[in-house]
Amino acid sequence: MDPTRGSEIxxxxxxxxxxxxxxxxRVESVVVCPLTSQLHPLWASRVACDCDGLPSEVAVDQICTISKSRLGKTLGKLDAATAAEVRAVIRLLYAEN
Structure with a gap:
């Protein structure tokens, strides 16, 4: 997926x-949503969060699969309410109606 195109992060x-x-x-890859500090509070596909002290958003609209070898250190864990909101947005965007 290199080079990136359009609005890809x-x-x-x-x-x-x-x-x-x-x-x-069981597998060598993980499904991830990137975090961004470019805030779009009106976008239904983004979930507000805090990343290492910086106001951020989970970009659920940019969900993708990456190799585990790309993962670095763990920065933290989402609180239960934010995690539930991310799951709800994933269902909204990707589950069949």
């Missing part, structure tokens, strides 16, 4: 792993 950035633990233990 580029550069190294933090991600939120959204694939289930059971899957993550």
């Amino acid at each position: 580029v550069k190294t950035r933090p991600v939120l792993v959204v694939s289930p633990d059971a899957m993550n233990q």
Whole structure:
């Protein structure tokens, strides 16, 4: 997927792993949503969060699969309410109606 096109997110950035633990233990890749400090509070596909002290958003509209070898250190964990909101947005965007 290189070079990137259009509105694809580029550069190294933090991600939120959204694939289930059971899957993550069995395969060499993980499903992630990138985090961004470019805030779009009116976008239904973004979830506000804090990333290492910086106001950020989980870019659910940019969900993708990456190799586990791309993962760096763990920066933290979402609180339960934000995690539930991310799951709801994933269902809204990607589940069949």
